[in-house]
Amino acid sequence: MGAIPFDKFNLNRFWEKTPTPLKYILIFAVFIVVSYFLISKRMDNNHSAELDQMRRGMIATYELIDNFEEFRKEQDDYNEEILDYLYNLHNLVEDLNATTNRKLDMILSAGNNNADDIIEKLDLLNESFERLSKAYSPNRIEKPNLDDNRANKNYEGVLEAIPIDDDGNQIRDEDGRLIFGWDANGKPIYQPSISVRRDTSGKK
Amino acid sequence: MDSRNKWKSPQAIIVMVLILLIFSYIGIDMALTKPQIKTDLKEFKTEYTEFTGYLEQRLPEIDSTLKIQAGQISNQGAQIDSLNQTVKKIIEE
Numbered sequence: 001m002g003a004i005p006f007d008k009f010n011l012n013r014f015w016e017k018t019p020t021p022l023k024y025i026l027i028f029a030v031f032i033v034v035s036y037f038l039i040s041k042r043m044d045n046n047h048s049a050e051l052d053q054m055r056r057g058m059i060a061t062y063e064l065i066d067n068f069e070e071f072r073k074e075q076d077d078y079n080e081e082i083l084d085y086l087y088n089l090h091n092l093v094e095d096l097n098a099t100t101n102r103k104l105d106m107i108l109s110a111g112n113n114n115a116d117d118i119i120e121k122l123d124l125l126n127e128s129f130e131r132l133s134k135a136y137s138p139n140r141i142e143k144p145n146l147d148d149n150r151a152n153k154n155y156e157g158v159l160e161a162i163p164i165d166d167d168g169n170q171i172r173d174e175d176g177r178l179i180f181g182w183d184a185n186g187k188p189i190y191q192p193s194i195s196v197r198r199d200t201s202g203k204k
Numbered sequence: 205m206d207s208r209n210k211w212k213s214p215q216a217i218i219v220m221v222l223i224l225l226i227f228s229y230i231g232i233d234m235a236l237t238k239p240q241i242k243t244d245l246k247e248f249k250t251e252y253t254e255f256t257g258y259l260e261q262r263l264p265e266i267d268s269t270l271k272i273q274a275g276q277i278s279n280q281g282a283q284i285d286s287l288n289q290t291v292k293k294i295i296e297e
Contacts, residue, residue: 017215026219029226036230044237051248058255065262072269079276086283090290097294 099125130170 015023103125106118165171171179179188210216 014215017210017213018219019210019216022216022219022223025223029223033226033230036233041233044241047241048244051244055248055251058251061255061259065258065266068266068269072273075273076276079273079280082280083276083283086280086287090283090287093287093290093294 095128099128 103122106121173179173188182188
């Protein structure tokens with residue numbers, strides 16, 4: 001087997017025979033290469049990493065703005081629905097009040113006269129009640145899933161006061177009379193228990 | 205050995221080749237890396253310009269959207285107040 005003659009190689013002799021300026025240049029070159037790897041290369045890598053980081057930030061911002069766009073649409077629709085909902089509820093309350101007052105005024109002012117005429121008018125008013133309850137159906141709006149929504153809790157009972165079927169029509173009994181609820185014994189209530197006042201407007 | 209012979213000695217040639225290799229390596233590495241970084245920077249600059257343009261366009265829109273929604277919520281509050289007042293008035297009457 002052939003052996004490499006390391007014994008003949010002497011580092012001191014090798015170094016002795018190298019010209020002195022070359023020794024300095026070699027040391028300088030080694031210093032430069034070490035500095036290059038330690039400083040410049042690391043800076044370049046950091047530079048690239050920083051650019052990547054900023055790119056990721058930009059992409060995240062784009063996504064955030066896109067998500068905001070979706071949120072804006074949903075929130076706009078929801079706000080519009082709530083405004084309609086409140087507007088309808090307000091109208092319903094005022095209409096119910098006005099209609100009930102008119103009914104009571106008619107009964108009070110008529111006495112026992114023209115009973116058939118009054119019954120016919122009351123039927124017409126009941127129809128208007130029905131139309132109103134159809135126009136305003138709690139199922140039309142999706143309730144927000146907010147546990148602490150006080151408005152939701154406060155109006156929950158009111159919204160369920162008039163019973164309706166799956167089609168949104170007010171429930172009737174076997175004789176076709178409108179049911180406004182059931183008492184504690186399970187018997188149907190045919191007249192809503194709304195407080196009324198005497199009509200002082202002078203309109204007949 | 206005189207100084208002329210020292211420069212032509214195999215040791216000197218080996219050291220010179222070594223130095224040349226070191227500087228060549230640094231030179232080639234820099235020549236490959238720096239243009240890459242420059243291209244990256246140029247691309248990033250373009251992307252960033254687009255991004256700032258997009259933000260300049262969208263931020264006022266987002267701001268106005270939030271203002272509109274604040275107005276809508278304020279309207280809801282007004283409607284609820286109005287409804288409460290009506291209900292209260294009816295109950296009192």
